[in-house]
Amino acid sequence: MSYAIEAEGLVKRYGETAALDGIDLRVRTGTVLGVLGPNGAGKTTAVRILATLVAPDAGRALVGGFDVTRQAGKVRELIGLTGQYASVDEKLTGVQNLVLMGRLLGLSRSEARARAAALLSRFGLTDAADRLAGGYSGGMRRRLDLAVSLVSRPRILFLDEPTTGLDPHARGELWDAVRELVADGVTVLLTTQYLEEADQLADDLLVIDAGRTAASGSPGELKSLAGGHRLDVRPLLAADVEKAESILRTRAEGGLLSVPVHDLSVPPALLRALDDAGIVLAEHALRLPSLDDVFRTLTGAEK
Template identity: 55%
Template sequence: MKHTDPKPRHHAAPTDAAVHVRGLVKHYGETKALDGVDLQVPEGTVLGVLGPNGAGKTTLVRCLSTLIVPDAGSATVAGFDVVRQPRRLRRAIGLTGQYASVDEKLSGWENLYMIGRLLDLTRPEARRRADEMLERFSLTEAAARPVSQYSGGMRRRLDLAASMIGRPSVLFLDEPTTGLDPRTRNEVWDEVRRMVTDGVTVLLTTQYMEEAEQLAQALTVIDRGQVIAQGQVDELKARVGGRTLRIRPSDPADLAAMAAALAETGLDGVAGSTVAPEEGRLYVPILADEQLTAVVALLADRGYGIADIGTDLPSLDEVFLAITGHKAHPSDTKTEGVAA
């Protein structure tokens, strides 16, 4: 596939950025799978890339892992240019796609040993790494069994182990827990956290809001091939607004009276307070810090005792919907296809 921009503009990547992308473009005919994507991932962190099906997430991963060539823009991964230095880059990265790509006819150990040899590890080192990865991913007992006899969760763990054989400094995870049961998904999350503790940088694409919130230090939201939001998880939640003030009165019998008192204030949104008798709490929508201060002051002036108070930011699901205009559908099994 020919690179159609003969003189792409290259920008120096920040020294602390393991992944640096500037103006990345990829077209499939008239479809703009990527339309000028900018992002960076600091070393030793997890960047969560969110977006609905067809947003461009998988195309981004394919470009950054050298599986396809971008049409324009620039990108460096682990210090290597994805277009000019693809062979050197491949030795510095690991990739786990949406579906396990291991050989079902081989045993788990044979899969890992084979990949180690393909990465030019010596025979003793490939054997040692295969043993280490099987133990690390709790697959030692199944090491000699054909992968065709593995469960879905075991195959996913083996796929992750395969991506780590070469000790990559950057790992791409493209919806790694799709179709997994909650227990196996938590096991994968634990392993990703362990990798980051070891210094690995991770770019994670996902449609699971909980997954992004559990693993990612920062988020990039992509829709129709463009980045439409970036920031820390709490920063994006704050952009959507709509914090909720949680109040538990000292006397649960005061709940209705407290709600009525707030309704009389005329403050924007506060009149929509919700009483939850079963929880013994009052939920008050807050749009600004000034409202929070006013609510607390009013209740104190009226003599209502408060046993507990706190604020909640919107859920990540609500943020995703507010930013993209789409709901996330974790159960959707469709892939992004050629316009991923």
Template identity: 80%
Template sequence: MTYAIEAEGLVKRYGDKTALDGVGLRAETGSVLGVLGPNGAGKTTTVRVLATLAVPDAGHARVGGHDVTREPTRVRELIGLTGQYASVDEKLTGAQNLRLIGRLLGLSRADARARASELLARFGLEEAAARAAGGYSGGMRRRLDLAASLVGRPRVLFLDEPTTGLDPRARGELWDVVGELTADGVTVLLTTQYLEEADRLADDLLVIDQGRVAAAGTPAELKAMAGGHRLDVRPLRPDDVEKAEALLGVSACDGALTVPVHDLSEPPALLRALDDAGIVLAEHALRLPSLDDVFHTLTGDRR
């Protein structure tokens, strides 16, 4: 099995704060590794170490077969990086931004122009190519930023919360691009706060909490850690929420209650009990655990 990203025992301290405390991970070539965790858990620090932007205090990591500490230049030749905020030059046009990066990467003037045109077309930015990036919408900026990270045709791409602030349509477009990249053999490490995004894109998941790995595995394996089925109910009348809480023994969140189900004979009995108590439901559903359940279970719901 070939791993494009490997890390073991990564430690990173900033003064008396330990941002990473023994983090290890692996990502197979051509796959998406999703990294989840609360704010401040160490996700961005992990990306910075793997992208050679920060030197670990202990542990080691390899990207594309090269050590990130001893061979940072070789690693940088293989990677692309899109951070949490678009980093394009607002005074330059979209085309100028991409051509500039191409030239900085050593492309000839003609090749830089051709690569910029190719990426502008791929990300639907052709009509905006001659406009200053400062006038782009948030979604357009994120697309331009992602295009910029692909100018050098990276084999490993780090996406640090790339869809933050995007509307559902723009987010879906970026998801499509990630799928195209992995189909071409690119390895993607994705940090995200959107659990739906991780479930949709990731082949494997890593949950980091307080600088440590809380769990790792496929989405299905992590969901299994959260237990069996769930029964979700939402009383029609707000006044019935407290009655439902007392009857089901769980607390409501935004008017909805979730009950862990250990035996599939339980849901009908619970629904009958609610009906006998005169509690009318606006909706109810029996479902398998979601990544939200996994996240809350592993991190104590500290988001």
């Protein structure tokens, strides 16, 4: 098995805060690792270390077989990075952004123009090529940002929350672009707060919380961590929510209570207990866990 990215014991401190507190990760060549975690979990810090933008305080990481601290130049030749905050120059047009990057990477003027045209076409931006990037919609800007990071034809790509703030259509388009890259053999490490995104794109997942690994495995493996099934119930009356919370021993979110069910004989008993307490339900359902349930189980809400 060959790994495009391997990291062990990564630690990064900012004053008192341990942004990363001992993270291990591995990404098999040609696959997608999804790094999930709530705000402040350390996702961007991990990406910045692997992309050679900051040095770790401890630990070791190899990207494409090169050490991120001792061989940073070699690593930079192999990677592309799309940051959480778009890095396109708003005062340049789409095509100018791409040509500029090509020139910075040492392409001739004509090579840079050809590469820009190919990427604009690939990301559906040809018609917008001569408009200032500052006037692009959020989705167009993300696509341009991704295109800029692909000018160098990276074999390893880091995407830090690539679809945050995009509408479902724009998100779907970006997912397709990532899938195409992976089909071409590119290895991707992407961070996200969207479980659905991780489920759609990632072969393997790493869930981090407060700088530490909370869980890792395939999406299927993580779902099985959340238990077999879930019982969701919604009391008809808001006044009954608290009573239902104490019967089901869980906290409601938006009036909905959701409990893991390990034994299918349990739901009828729970529903009877609610009924005995005089709680009328607006809805109830037994369903399989989603990655959202896993995330909540692992990162606090159900600890």
